[in-house]
Amino acid sequence: MEEIRFYPLDINYKIQEGKTYVYLYGRRDSGKRACIKDGSFIPYFFAEAGDVTVLQEIVRGLKVEGRYEVVRALKTEITERIYRGKVRNLLKIYTNTPKQISPLRKELETFPGVKCYEHDVKYTHNYLREKGIILGRQIKVKGELVNERSKVPVWMASEMSLDESESIKDPRILSFDIETYNKEGKVMIPERNPILMVAFYGMDGEVPFKKVITWKKFETKKNYIEFVEDEGILIKRFKQVIEEYKPDILTGYFTDGFDFPYLEVRAKKQRISLDINLDYSSLNFGKEGTGVLIRGISHVDIFQFIRNVYSKGLETNTLDLNSVASEILNEGKKDVDLDNLAKVWDEKPEELEEFCEYNLHDAYVTYELCLKLMPEMLELVKLIGLPISEVTRMPFSRLVENYILRRAKETNVLAANRPAYDEIKERRTKTYKGAYVVEPKPGLYDNLVVFDFRSLYPTIIAAHNVGLDTLRCECCEGKDVVPELGYWYCKEKKGFLPSVIEGLISRRLRVKEMMKGNKDELLKARSMALKYLANSFYGYLGFFAARWYCWECAQSVTAYARDYIQRTMSKAEERGFEVVYGDTDSLFVKLNDKSVEDAKEFMEEINIDLPGQMELEYEGFFPKGIFVALKSREGGAKKKYALLSDKGDIKITGFEFVRRNWSEIAKSVQERVLNQILREGDVEGAFDYVKKIIKKLRSKEVEIDKVMIHTQLQKPLEEYDAIGPHVKVARDMLAKGYEVREGMVVEYVICEGKGLVRDRAKMISEVKEGDYDAEYYIGHQIIPAVSSIFAVLGYNEEDLVSESSQKGLGDFF
């Protein structure tokens, strides 16, 4: 028997001889990777009935036909949990394996009056919560080495204890990126196009680990470039490099959606198994969207973390590697024209070196991103307690939910079930208003200051005890009634959710206290993670798929918030600021003759009066901004604005046209218009520019490339019910003998003629210059992209479209 100190990072489970074993993967304090196996946690769920002892008898005799086996309960016990503030008697039903829970539960729920709980909680998560294990934090394990096929030593645990004070530092990170053969631009056809090179970037102590593997030889002095015979060997080397580097974390950018799925197809084609799991099994590609999880190695797709969590604090609107890296690291991509890679590969291999550099650079940038964001990711991991590979892929609602689930376990609270399909459907229809307090006054503004009210919501939940178990309590009717709504929340007993969020707020305050005079990165990251979670609570309450969904609670939060915000707004007006726009969490004011200092002073004043930890924050100063009203929407306009920051960046919100299935001409016109208006202040010029483009369209001077629309075929052609333009064009192509396959991008142009849009859609190769329907492009591409912008400035569509060169102020729609 030995005792080892161990930082677990990843968890999964396996069935052996009918029994369930948990495998914890991580690093020992010695730095060596290891695996802890634990067979001590038996899967279970709960059932509730009028009389649980009767139910217990029934369960004892129950045999259910499962999918692969006859299932029966392993054992049962009667126990208590708190549900909606009340103690409940429950039957705890154990099974040999997690998969046996579902058939048993389904059978039990056919009995009248029987309801099951926690059958929908993931086994590995339940294990971690029950054992109190927080991934990333040290545990002490007593156990013995066992003989098992594995790339790291496996210890069978007999005892475990926690050491929460120690958490993992500097996990070993390896970043990778592939480049593929691609003649068709953005299309991805892994079945046909091979992987040309793969780059790695990591650190060996102080020395960078760099490698690019490719299978076409050329002269080079770069010693990190390694040549192999063919793509098959490249894939084998890919596996070897990972195995030799022994990373805790394997990272990349959009590796869930591109690199790994691509590798999967190519490896299959080459008959190579992608057995990079630490137990030598092959990579398991689940359903799309679930992410690629590697057994024992934490695969972190940095893009996922940024999209789900980190992008909230970013200026950039697009989340491509280049924009993200330049904002976070101040480092862009290498300036290489990737369109040329296939051509150079075929015709001028001697010029491949710059593509290898480019490849390596992407891996390097991704490594740096991962390193930079590691404190934030690890803090979230330690807060939620789940693997980094899962936490980085969770949207805010699931982060919140998993945090609550841990607190629930600690306080003997029974988890609410996930809503069933019908329930979700019903919840979706139950929207509530009250989010927007001040509708944007459409227009172009100078000198805006933006304040943020974010911590208002969590504080309201805590201060007013907003929760499911406190709503309309019997003891406090009529006290502290929610404005406009008439609900009330208990004043006597703290609710479960309010106490959870209170814990988050006070934890954050402690961290902030520690941060005074201490610029520690870890503290900053912890504070950020706590704030993010707390701020997500309100959204969670109103989220249709939430376990602890509470419509009344979500409603109440905004109702209380309106009260606070309205007062702040009138104070701002009193002080001579013009309130331009405000929604639930932010407030935009125009400075007029005031200064930024005045605005900050005003903010301080407000903060003095705010109760508890509520706080108005200064978001920034924006020399110019344009607010656009969304027509065709009742109850006020939605967020749609563009701001010019004092650093000269343009921050666009709500303009959704930067997409591939819009023509180049529409995208560029919108971009140019916003730039000209915000940067140059030249509305007339922008207007004239659009008129000029419209004229050009009409006189057929616009190149076909600029009006081409790209749309991808997302499924086999036969499976389409709705025949959109791209489907119709694909059919045409097929009829003409072109190859048409799932995943291809159909390029087409809308031409003149009669009927539906699709009847006028023609494949690009059949369209000559000038052969497009100008009115379609004007009406369906240019006008939608810019009309709302001009509308707020007093121009209307007529002005844009009319043949006359005269321009003038028109009516609003």
Place this chain on the structure above:
DNA sequence: AGAGCGCGGGG
């Protein structure tokens, strides 16, 4: 008005 569909990220 409702259903069906593509987009994002990646080369």
Place this chain on the structure above:
DNA sequence: GTGTACGCGCTCT
């Protein structure tokens, strides 16, 4: 996840 679950805006029906 012990498997239904992104949200928006377009086009067709």
